[in-house]
Structures are given as structure tokens and as C-alpha cells.
Amino acid sequence: MTRTVLILGGTGEARALAAALDPLPGVRVVSSLAGRVRDPRLPVGEVREGGFGGADGLARWLREHAVDAVVDATHPFAARMTASAVEAAAATGTPLLVLRRPGWREGPGDDWRWAGSAEEAAALLPGLGERIFLTTGRTTLAAYAGLDALWFLVRAVDPPQPPLPRRSLVVLDRGPYTVAGELALMREHRIEVLVTKDSGGEMTSAKLAAARELGLPAVVVRRPPAPEGVPLAATVAEALEWLAAHAG
Known part of the structure; x- marks a missing residue:
């Protein structure tokens, strides 16, 4: 049985996650890019470019493609896309993970x-x-x-x-x-x-x-806050662990 994972991408973490999932048997990984960068770095595997048309459009895409899990690995400042992912995942009952690298911390000598x-x-x-x-x-x-x-x-x-x-x-x-x-x-x-x-x-x-x-x-x-009530991973390794539990 093939399990379909949608990665909302555009970041290095999204590309690394796609590279880790693509060789796995029984896994279909689709990376979605918003299309805001003229010449983006493309991940391995299947890629779609362009928006979904808001939360309703994303929900429709999740249903049509029988998506088993969504990983929102967009830029930490892509708040609108994250909000759409949360709404669409809730509407379709699709497990959702937010993959966000930790923010920077001020250290000695910083002003x-x-x-x-x-x-x-x-x-x-x-x-x-x-x-x-x-x-x-x-x-x-x-x-x-x-x-x-x-x-x-x-x-x-x-x-x-x-x-x-x-x-x-x-x-x-x-x-x-x-x-x-x-x-x-x-x-x-x-x-x-x-x-x-x-x-x-x-x-x-x-x-x-x-x-x-x-x-x-x-x-x-400051970056926008992570959505409440949604699992959060800081690394690709944590995202893979979550997917193993929620998408087989």
C-alpha cells in the first residue's frame, strides 16, 4: 500500500526530508513550492509549483490525492501558508506536522x-x-x-x-x-x-x-508564533520519526 506524504516546502529542511523519503518503498512524496522564487532549488521526487487557492483549495487537493500526512516545512515567516495547512488538515482529518528549525539566539557580544x-x-x-x-x-x-x-x-x-x-x-x-x-x-x-x-x-x-x-x-x-495544537519538529530526524508513527 502506497502512503502519500505532502511536503509544503521551499526550505533546506523540506529538501532534506524529501531526499530521505523518496527512496523508501511504498512512499509517494510530493513537494509543493509556492512559486515565489524565480529559480528555486528543487527537491528530489515529485514537485508541484504554485498555490492551492487557500485552505479550501488545499483541502480539496488532500482529498483528491488521498494524502496520508502533511509536513509544513515552509519558511518560518510563511504564516499564511501555515494557517491554510492547519485549516485544511483539520477539515480533512489529515495528520499535520510543522517542521521549523529553531530561531537564532542572542549570544555574548551581540547587540x-x-x-x-x-x-x-x-x-x-x-x-x-x-x-x-x-x-x-x-x-x-x-x-x-x-x-x-x-x-x-x-x-x-x-x-x-x-x-x-x-x-x-x-x-x-x-x-x-x-x-x-x-x-x-x-x-x-x-x-x-x-x-x-x-x-x-x-x-x-x-x-x-x-x-x-x-x-x-x-x-x-521576530518570527510568527507556531500554530497552537499542532505537533512541532525542529529537525528532519524528528519529522521522520513523526511520519513513521502517523503515516506508516
């Missing part, structure tokens, strides 16, 4: 300011410095567009759409990054403040180490 949103992060910047390294992705840049007295180095995977900060330079790049590379970039552009989201993981954490070494403050946007 972090926590913000609850991009707007709060933008409000903290005046007075901290004039040259900002903005690494929060391309979807929240409008929050910083009115800060005309500041200069921004904006890093994104795909070209961002306006509105952008008026005084800005856009760099298109994709991790993983190294501390040496981040140090060189920050020194080249005379960065005074780092702005990032609490994505967690090692792929993009080098910028925080570089800011620490340079003695720069960092503004860190």
Missing part, C-alpha cells in the same frame, strides 16, 4: 534589537546608523521606503518590486553565506546596522556573526 514587524524594525533605525544592510527579503521593503535619510544595501534572491528605499543598492544573491564574505561586504559598503528576520539555521546566520565581529547593532524581526 540585537527585537522587532515585531517590518514596520517596527523600520521605526528603530533612525539614530542607530545611516548605512543599513537590509536582509529581510523583497516582500517587506515598502516598510523602509520612507526612510530617505538612510542608505540601504538590499539583498534579495530575486529583483524586488517598488516601492523601495529611495537611497538603496540592490544585490541579488542566495545563501549559504560565509562570515568572511559577509565581513567583506559590510566593510565594502561601510554598513552601520544589520536588519534581518529570525529565520534560524546556518545558511544565513553568517551575517549575524559578522555584525558581532564588527560591533554593529542588529535589528531582528
Whole structure:
């Protein structure tokens, strides 16, 4: 009997989970990508791209494909997709696991300011410095567009759409990054403040180490809370254990 597992993906953890499940006999693994990145890293196995049409569309897909379990391994800030997964899983009675890598923790030598949103992060910047390294992705840049007295180095995977900060330079790049590379970039552009989201993981954490070494403050946007009442795994190994118990 084939068991079908839907992975809501787009993260390194989602790709690692698909790679672990794909060779298993009797398991059909389908990875779903939202399609927001122009040239995404594709996981092994079956892949579908594009949205489902909200919770109702996802529920319909789960029924049509007789899905036995769903793993939400989307980005920690993909709150809308997670909410749809919770609603669709409840409507169809499909077991759901949220796979989230742990967030970053402030350590000795760090100078972090926590913000609850991009707007709060933008409000903290005046007075901290004039040259900002903005690494929060391309979807929240409008929050910083009115800060005309500041200069921004904006890093994104795909070209961002306006509105952008008026005084800005856009760099298109994709991790993983190294501390040496981040140090060189920050020194080249005379960065005074780092702005990032609490994505967690090692792929993009080098910028925080570089800011620490340079003695720069960092503004860190808090991630949305995990959904209540839904099992949570911090690692791919934990997700595999959960799947063994809930999807055979």
C-alpha cells in the first residue's frame, strides 16, 4: 500500500526530508513550492509549483490525492501558508506536522534589537546608523521606503518590486553565506546596522556573526508564533520519526 506524504516546502529542511523519503518503498512524496522564487532549488521526487487557492483549495487537493500526512516545512515567516495547512488538515482529518528549525539566539557580544514587524524594525533605525544592510527579503521593503535619510544595501534572491528605499543598492544573491564574505561586504559598503528576520539555521546566520565581529547593532524581526495544537519538529530526524508513527 502506497502512503502519500505532502511536503509544503521551499526550505533546506523540506529538501532534506524529501531526499530521505523518496527512496523508501511504498512512499509517494510530493513537494509543493509556492512559486515565489524565480529559480528555486528543487527537491528530489515529485514537485508541484504554485498555490492551492487557500485552505479550501488545499483541502480539496488532500482529498483528491488521498494524502496520508502533511509536513509544513515552509519558511518560518510563511504564516499564511501555515494557517491554510492547519485549516485544511483539520477539515480533512489529515495528520499535520510543522517542521521549523529553531530561531537564532542572542549570544555574548551581540547587540540585537527585537522587532515585531517590518514596520517596527523600520521605526528603530533612525539614530542607530545611516548605512543599513537590509536582509529581510523583497516582500517587506515598502516598510523602509520612507526612510530617505538612510542608505540601504538590499539583498534579495530575486529583483524586488517598488516601492523601495529611495537611497538603496540592490544585490541579488542566495545563501549559504560565509562570515568572511559577509565581513567583506559590510566593510565594502561601510554598513552601520544589520536588519534581518529570525529565520534560524546556518545558511544565513553568517551575517549575524559578522555584525558581532564588527560591533554593529542588529535589528531582528521576530518570527510568527507556531500554530497552537499542532505537533512541532525542529529537525528532519524528528519529522521522520513523526511520519513513521502517523503515516506508516
